[in-house]
Amino acid sequence: MARGALVDPAWVHRHRNDPKVKLIEIAGMGQEEMQAYKAGHVPGAACWKWKEMLWDSHARDFPSPEEFARRCGAAGIGNDTTVVFYGEGVQFGIYAWWTFRYCGHSKVKVLDGARYRWAAEGRPLVTEEPPPAAPVEYRPVKRKEKMRIHRDRVLRALGTEGLVILDGRSPEEYRGERVGGPGGPDVGAVRYGRIPGAKHLYFEELLDANKAFKPESEIRALVESRGATPDTDVITYCRMSHRATVLYFMLTELLGYRKVRVYDGSWTEWGNLVGVPIER
Incomplete structure (x- = not known):
């Protein structure tokens, strides 16, 4: 089943031999040696380290449009290739989806639940890696700047009627008790707290026990309880924007919201800036 940009394990299995579909696991923070991928991944998946492939x-x-095109072409991805991402942790697969969309590649999807739902359905994880892809041509395309908002515009927008800022971090980070994510070192910013007026919606609240998205009715109730409706301007952020893109994906792809932007500087920028307000 496909639900917009969200596809389930059965969809991936059906397209396992489709040359126009590329399946990629994103190795996130703590996966510098691609440990999870090497221990067992969805059959046919290649593996990218998130920062090497998704950042300048x-x-x-x-990446600039030219560099994005170079990286895609070298990975065997053309302008008409459908790319399916999943991540370890799951937010990194969705971050890759958002980055590809932002960089102008429209044919991109997310495997719901990543390896967790895949395994829960009794499907095999394998250690065999696919052969390197043959390079192809990729034509540079324009970025979709409307998906992104920078710090100065966030600062000017504070207190605007009809704007909801959603913070996708853990409760401890939102309360100003930590600046590092759960389970990691408490580093990344010199100040603790949140952007003034931000509503808390921890990205894990959107997911079930298999890291797949909860039913739409449950998700909609969570979002509307924070004051966000389809006609609301929404800004999402977290620590480095990985978790913020989960909120963006949920709002735009599952609920149909259209006025959503990611503040990708997030707390590692805001919490280090001079002269901007914070709330605790």
Whole structure:
């Protein structure tokens, strides 16, 4: 089944031999040696380290259109290739989806529940890696800047009527008790707290025990309880924007919201800026 950009394990299995579909696991933080991938991955999946493939090599930014095209072409991805991502952790697969959409690649999907739902359905995880893809041509395309918002515009927007800012971090980070994510070192910003007026919606609340998205009715209730409706302007953020993209995906792909932007600087930028307000 496909639900917009969200596909289930059966969809991936049906397309396992489709040359126009590329399945990619994203190795997130704590997966520098691609441990989870090497221990067992969805059959046919290649593996990318998130920062090497999704960030600029020098600036804290995304690849330029020309560099994005070069990386895609080298990975065997053309403009008409459907790319399906999943991640370890799951937010990194959705971050890759968001990055591809932002960089102008429209044919991109997310495997619901990543390896967790796949395994829960009794499907095998394998250690065999696919052969390297043959390079193809990729034509540079324009970024979709409307998906993103920068710090100065966030600052100007504070207190605007009809705006909801959603914080996808853990409760401890939202309360100002930590700046690092759960289970990791408490580093990343010099100040603790949240963007003033932000409503808390921890990304894990959207997922079930198999890391798949909960039913739409449950998700909609969670979102509307934070004051966000389809006609609301929404900004999502977290620590480095990985979890923020889960909120973006949920709002745009599952609920049909259209006025959503990711503040990708998130707390590692806001919590280090001079002269901006915080709330605790």
